[in-house]
Amino acid sequence: MLNKLYDWVDERLDITPIWRDIADHEVPEHVNPAHHFSAFVYCFGGLTFFITVIQILSGMFLTMYYVPDIENAWQSVYYLQNEVAFGEIVRGMHHWGASLVVVMIFLHTLRVFFTGSYKKPRELNWVVGVMLFGVILGLSFTGYLLPWDMKALFATKVGIEIAASVPLVGDMIKTLLAGDSTILGAQTLTRFFAIHVFFLPAALLGLLAAHFIMIRRQGISGPL
Amino acid sequence: MHRGKGMKFVGDSRVKGLEHRMPNIPKDYSEYPGKTEAFWPNFLLKEWMIGAVFLIGYLLLTVAHPSPLEGQADPTDTGYIPLPDWYFLFLYQLLKYEFASGPFNIVGAIIVPGLAFGALALAPFLDRGPERRPSKRPLPTGFMLLAIASIVFLTWESVANHDWEAAEAQGKIQEEVEIDTTDPGYEVYSTSSCISCHGDNLEGQVGPTLVGTGYTPEEIADIAVNGIEEDGEQKMPPSFEVDVDGSEEDLQTMAEFIAGLEAE
Numbered sequence: 001m002l003n004k005l006y007d008w009v010d011e012r013l014d015i016t017p018i019w020r021d022i023a024d025h026e027v028p029e030h031v032n033p034a035h036h037f038s039a040f041v042y043c044f045g046g047l048t049f050f051i052t053v054i055q056i057l058s059g060m061f062l063t064m065y066y067v068p069d070i071e072n073a074w075q076s077v078y079y080l081q082n083e084v085a086f087g088e089i090v091r092g093m094h095h096w097g098a099s100l101v102v103v104m105i106f107l108h109t110l111r112v113f114f115t116g117s118y119k120k121p122r123e124l125n126w127v128v129g130v131m132l133f134g135v136i137l138g139l140s141f142t143g144y145l146l147p148w149d150m151k152a153l154f155a156t157k158v159g160i161e162i163a164a165s166v167p168l169v170g171d172m173i174k175t176l177l178a179g180d181s182t183i184l185g186a187q188t189l190t191r192f193f194a195i196h197v198f199f200l201p202a203a204l205l206g207l208l209a210a211h212f213i214m215i216r217r218q219g220i221s222g223p224l
Numbered sequence: 225m226h227r228g229k230g231m232k233f234v235g236d237s238r239v240k241g242l243e244h245r246m247p248n249i250p251k252d253y254s255e256y257p258g259k260t261e262a263f264w265p266n267f268l269l270k271e272w273m274i275g276a277v278f279l280i281g282y283l284l285l286t287v288a289h290p291s292p293l294e295g296q297a298d299p300t301d302t303g304y305i306p307l308p309d310w311y312f313l314f315l316y317q318l319l320k321y322e323f324a325s326g327p328f329n330i331v332g333a334i335i336v337p338g339l340a341f342g343a344l345a346l347a348p349f350l351d352r353g354p355e356r357r358p359s360k361r362p363l364p365t366g367f368m369l370l371a372i373a374s375i376v377f378l379t380w381e382s383v384a385n386h387d388w389e390a391a392e393a394q395g396k397i398q399e400e401v402e403i404d405t406t407d408p409g410y411e412v413y414s415t416s417s418c419i420s421c422h423g424d425n426l427e428g429q430v431g432p433t434l435v436g437t438g439y440t441p442e443e444i445a446d447i448a449v450n451g452i453e454e455d456g457e458q459k460m461p462p463s464f465e466v467d468v469d470g471s472e473e474d475l476q477t478m479a480e481f482i483a484g485l486e487a488e
Contacts, residue, residue, distance in 0.1 A: 006248075014239045016248045023264035024251040034270050035259050043274050050275050051282075074296040078397075081293055088290050093282070095291030100282060102311045113347065113368055116356030123348035130345040137311075144309055150395045153297035154306030158316070165333045185299070224357055 025216065030223035042220075044108035049208070051101040055139075056201070058094040066146070068193035070186045073148035098140055105136055117221040125214040132207050135200055142196040148189060156192070157184055294395030304394055307386060314378035340371060398427055401435045401485060409481020416469035416478070418448065426485065431460060435485045445479040 010016055029035050031042040065084060067076040080087040109129065112118055118126035145156040164174035171181065177195075179187025251262065261267055308316050315337060319325050324332025343350065351364045358365040403425050404410060413419055413426070421431035428434070437444070448464035466472055 010245075010248070011242065012237075012239065014245065017246045020246060020248065020250075023262065025263050026256050026260045027263050027267040029259035032259070032261070032267065032270070033274065040274070043271065046271055047275065047278055050278070054282075070297070074293075077293060081290070089286060092286035092289075092291045096282065096285050096289070099309070099311065109344075110368070110372075114358050114365070116351075116358070116361070118348045119351070119354070119356060120348070126348050127345055130341075133344075134341070140309060140311065147293055148297045149294035150297055150301070150304055151292075151294050151307065153299065154304050155308045158306045158308065159312075162315075162319075162333045165329055167330065167334070221356075 021216070025219075028220065028222075031220055041107075041111045044104055044111050048101060048104040048108050051097050051104060052204070052208070054093060055097045055101060058090050058097065059197070061090050062094055063197065068146070068190050070148060070189055073146065073189060077147045077149075098143060101136060102140060105133055109133060115221065115224060122214075122218055122221065125211060125218070128207055128210050128214065132204065132211060135204050135207060139196060139200050139204070142192045142200065145189065145192045146196065153184070156188070160184060160188075293397070295397045305387075305391065307391060310379070310383075313382040314375045317378040317382035343367070398433060401425075403485075407481050409478045409484075412470045412474040412478040413481065416448075417463050418478075421463075426482070434482050437482065437485075439483060441476070441479040441483040444482050445475050448475065448479065 031039050033039045033043065062080070065076055065080045065087070067073055077091070081091055082088075112126065112129070141156075141159055145152045160174055160178055163177060164170045166173055175181050177188070177191065178184050179191050253262070256262065307313075318336060319329065319332040321332065322328075324336065347364065351361060353361060355361050405414075414424075421429060422434050423429045426434040439447070447460065449462060449466065451462040452459040464470070464475060464478075466475060469475075470478070
């Protein structure tokens with residue numbers, strides 16, 4: 001039954017080469033922790049992706065309760081944390097995942113750096129990777145404001161002041177982020193919500209796709 | 225590629241005809257050299273095992289440490305000492321040094337982080353030699369080790385110099401209590417100097433909240449009159465002056481009123 005369904009789709013769309021390429025691509029010995037334990041350093045990238053997927057899923061569930069509005073944001077998080085079944089776990093995973101993803105992407109960057117894997121022909125993939133690092137940090141920064149508690153508000157104030165100290169365009173960046181040249185309030189919260197939930201994830205997914213396509217294209221770097 | 229002429233199409237599509245198709249058969253294992261293996265399912269299963277171990281640690285962390293939530297944001301609280309999340313601490317700490325703050329703020333806020341991030345992004349174009357071993361390219365390795373050491377040091381300094389107890393206290397969620405403003409105790413409270421530091425609803429302003437203090441009425445009366453002194457430091461000045469702010473009896477009424485306030 002499933003085979004027939006597969007053949008039916010394949011006859012029309014020729015999907016076999018797409019996924020056979022992913023399935024059959026070779027994983028060399030030097031990156032396989034089953035053969036060399038020290039090869040676990042090659043898992044950091046995969047684990048970063050794993051946490052990213054968890055962040056997307058847990059974030060989707062959080063938006064079922066979260067309200068991006070200064071009156072209700074904190075209340076909704078408080079409710080989610082204390083009243084909703086497993087809400088504490090979902091929020092906990094999103095909260096700790098944010099820290100873990102920064103740790104893992106940092107370790108992944110160090111692995112690629114110290115194995116010299118960014119050298120020709122992989123320069124572009126490295127640049128995309130650094131951009132991904134920037135997007136992840138942006139997600140961390142914007143997500144920190146959303147619970148609208150004391151530490152969120154005041155940490156964001158400091159962050160926006162730092163952004164405003166950029167020469168020439170600082171004030172424009174500040175207005176773009178905060179929605180106002182002086183007030184950090186209702187506008188800022190909705191903006192950060194939009195950036196955190198729509199803009200940056202869109203950039204993240206696009207860059208991730210580029211990252212993975214380039215890896216498939218070039219293969220993994222050889223042993224040292 | 226068989227694009228273009230001579231290609232057989234199904235209908236008017238450019239999907240290849242059945243005779244040109246790739247068969248849905250896994251690559252023969254003998255095609256892989258040495259201990260190289262196929263990504264699916266062989267290697268992916270091992271990755272999933274690592275992922276499962278990682279997930280267990282992750283979930284234990286989540287269950288053991290519920291994510292923190294401080295009191296609702298109050299932009300009027302000017303005394304709050306801000307702190308970013310831990311992975312931004314090193315950037316924040318950098319701004320506290322003389323050469324990177326005040327008139328040189330731009331050094332700490334923009335130039336140093338900008339140079340570091342820019343150099344990271346351009347690493348492949350700065351380090352162009354064919355050598356990959358860290359020991360064979362001392363400059364990139366050295367700069368990266370220096371960067372890691374700086375991040376660790378700055379984060380350490382930031383954590384060590386932060387007053388974590390004060391940070392925890394300032395962020396606490398304030399329990400909201402209905403204050404009976406018609407209570408005779410509240411009347412004494414509002415006409416004395418207590419209200420200027422502890423707030424209209426006893427929620428605390430300069431002084432802490434008076435809801436759920438845990439003191440007995442006698443202790444509260446004593447504190448109101450004599451203040452609090454700890455380790456030779458005046459934590460609260462003597463405030464309630466008997467016969468000026470109210471009679472001895474009024475003091476007793478107010479102390480009982482405050483002692484009776486419990487958080488829900």
